[in-house]
Amino acid sequence: MSVLTTGSATRLSPTEVLARLHQQKAVRAAKSRRRTAGVWFTRLAILASFVIAWEWASESGAINAAFFSQPSAIVDYMGKAIMDGSAVENGIVTLREMALAFVIGSVAGIAFALLRVSFPYFSDVSGPYITVLNALPRVALAPMFVIWFGLGEESKVALAVSLVVFIVMITTEAGTRSIEQEYITAMRAMGANRGQIFRRVLLPGSVPSIFAGLRLAVVYSLLGVVFGEMLAANAGLGQQIQYFGSTFRTDGVLGTVLFLAVIALALNWLVALAETRLSRWR
């Protein structure tokens, strides 16, 4: 008889009922463990079959390896690029640009958002300008950034900042405006002035939305600098992709894309870590 059988006519004592609950919990925990293992197995199986099928298709000539590359060639390229230092060198350039854009864009975005929330007059005046600037496809301005800031790293940072600042600003602002009005009233009733309300309510209350913005900022700062590098640069992973693409080195393009993915995942993890630390109260 299954331990999950319920509604039987037998009358159990409280101890027996609790024992039954205990059994039930154990059965459910085992089930959930089996399910998690199954999910992971399926995920890996899909990835493995995809990679094997790709490798086999290129090897047998079913698809053109010159166009589609093949897993072994990509891994080969990545190994060489790490050994000869080119991946690290270019990776550092991209990472440096990205970090700079992330910091400048986020700080400016948060500052603008908090200013707009604190000063409704400023918010009303700047509103339409921000709407227009944000609607503008910033990547279309990339050539202007090159003209203004040159071929070096500055123009990539500028392009990425122009993306990040709006994303962080809009997310932070939306979150800050949704802070419960009653917190502010309570503070006012206790005699708090504007500055005290800002520091004690608006700033800490906007932390969750700031982090939502920062997660997006990671993605968009990387997008901005890589696109800038692809357009015109003498170093960086984006420039590498552009170079490999124009010389039909598909293994180089895809290998570098994988490097970028690793960077993005690592940074995302860092932001998530900081978020957990600062939002224990949630």
Place this chain on the structure above:
Amino acid sequence: MSMKTEVRKAESVQPTDEQAVTEPALNTGARRTLGRSGATITVDHVSHAFALAGGEDELVLDQVSFEIPSGEFVALVGPSGCGKTTVLNFMAGLIAPLSGQVVINGDVITRPTRHTGYMFARDALLPWRTAIANVESGLEIRGVSVKERRERAQNALDLVGLGSFAHHYPKQLSQGMRQRVAVARTLAMDPDTLLMDEPFAALDAQTRIRVQGEFTRIWENSNKTVVLVTHDLSEAVLMADRVIVLAARPGRIVADIAIDLERPRNVEELRFSSRFLELNSQVYEALKKGEAS
């Protein structure tokens, strides 16, 4: 019904001279030991109007006047729209009346003062602060030193029976506990006046009775002046020294009833006493008459 008769009616339920003499004696007994002494509040011919959402304007308060002596616990009751919360907000200095004034300890109130504590139906605790940090927030605003405010906050938490929950976040506390933390936050500032707007309304019935009892006990050991806005008549009668009944449209006083239940009160048991039931129905009658007028 004309204003005049309403005023006379309000007077008719005022305490007699004898009661008026014995009442302060109760208030100055040995039980008054905690903190600053309460403020005297004068509400002086206060009238106010609001712009309604539909575009129409409505007179919410018409020449409301009453006085609260130091250390008295007054409850304001009345139907919704009678302006009882508005009167409380005038006292808190959160809004200004269009006519008339509120005077606390001789000062005309124009903005929130640090001598007044305000409590709402919802606890308004900051979710990112622990219980003790929430209790400290009012003291922080006043620039009290870290060491002193820690100590006062801990004392206030002990007073409401939550000393061991100091480092819990609000979401880890039950609703009743959160409301008690809000009480502690208000008490820690040692205000001479407590303004409370339906402070127990969000609690479940059983918890409400417990917190009411606890608050009454704490207040009875203090000198503080309390103004409690509530729609719960029995809460008003059980806790207050005096119940002011307002009628709506426009908001005005229709009765002012002295509650002569002896102190210290056991709020839990008192609700079965005959004198309580008498006073309760007296307040209820006043409310009903006010509505009909």
